[in-house]
Amino acid sequence: MPVFALVDCNNFYASCEKLFRPDLKDTPIVVLSNNDGCVVARSREAKLLGIKMGVPVFQIKAEMQRHGILAFSSNYALYADLSSRVMRTLEEMAPRVEVYSIDEAFLDLTGIESAISLVEFGQQVRERIGHWIGITVCVGIAPTKTLAKLANHAAKKYLATQGVVDLTNPDRQRRLLALVPVDDVWGVGRRLSKRLNALGITTALDLANASPRAIRDQFSVVLERTVRELNGESCIELEEIPPTKKQIVCSRSFGAKVTHFELLREAVCEYATRATEKLRKEQQQAKVLTVFIRTSPFKDNEPQYSNSASGELLIPSCDTRDFIELANHLLKRIWKDGFRYTKAGVMLSDFYDPGMFQPGLFDEVSTRSNSQQLMSVLDTINQSGAGKVFFAGQGTKKDWSMKREHLSPAYTTRWDQLPRVK
Missing domain, CATH: 3.30.70.270 (Reverse transcriptase/Diguanylate cyclase domain)
Incomplete structure (x- = not known):
């Protein structure tokens, strides 16, 4: 077992x-x-x-x-x-x-x-x-x-x-299941529990006692697996290697409204940089970048605007410079004056394993020299806690940064913020 x-x-x-x-x-x-x-x-x-x-x-x-x-x-x-x-x-x-x-x-x-x-x-x-x-x-x-x-x-x-x-004993399992509301069962939640409650299934034990076949017919194979799992039949395997991500999103609400293009460009460059850092951590390359911006949907007395644009590289990349360049181009396409922007973000998609993309026969493909080595050096420095290297497009003041007025020190990741014992 x-x-x-x-x-x-x-x-x-x-x-x-x-x-x-x-x-x-x-x-x-x-x-x-x-x-x-x-x-x-x-x-x-x-x-x-x-x-x-x-x-x-x-x-x-x-x-x-x-x-x-x-x-x-x-x-x-x-x-x-x-x-x-x-x-x-x-x-x-x-x-x-x-x-x-x-x-x-x-x-x-x-x-x-x-x-x-x-x-x-x-x-x-x-x-x-x-x-x-x-x-x-x-x-x-x-x-x-x-x-x-x-x-x-x-x-x-x-x-x-x-x-x-320890719930390996079946009798202990049944006793606990009788005490647990069905919406506390992993994968059920409130919305699904309402439908189950309408059928008289209010506890985890009720769900365990239900017919797996009937649950599959009325709901889904996923909930059928849950019923079987509640009865001690293992249906969900351990995943030692997490599945490869299909997209990476990096976005934040601004600490103050942004009305100037240059400030919004800094934010988008910052998010593109973070996204590509995550991409390299996944040991992947991406081909498509989407940039999105929006004003506050909660300000009825202000003009509203939101938009997004996507662009594609000729070949997949994990070089931050490629995505900053593309992000700037996309932002220019969707930027409009006269609005107070509250949020922006980027999304990377269409992932490839390194060396697995086949370009077209007549594509004029050129890659940056020493790209992999340069990105590796940047990541090593930025993850060391001893210093930070960034691109000029990310800005220095970052007045748009999200509000973090109660931020505690980086006790374990920055040398200058190590806790001191007196």
């Missing part, structure tokens, strides 16, 4: 912010979205105070003052680095690991129970990650990935479990 574990970091973004601030151990904190707009993460203390996910921060300012809730801007570099450390630790402890999201991973524990009890192994995972990295995790263990998700949910909810739940 296969055995899966789902390891999930508790309140991950908030935990990252508290990690280097021991003075905030019991302080309620929230992490904000781009431009410090909405709450996207909450510490346990903030949750107990009733702070809801996604609520605009201006609506809870009074509550934040009353309860001493601190706000932090999203520090993506910090979260990504700590996530990488957690995943590397898990890869040392399990033979096969699927990184499911920035704070979750599935582990293949098949056969490990012959050497150590599954609960004891789960406790070892918690202890090692807590000791080595400082992040608290919960572990759900079960014969299918869907049941492992539910086991992890129970490990977080019920303190008596001490953060580890």
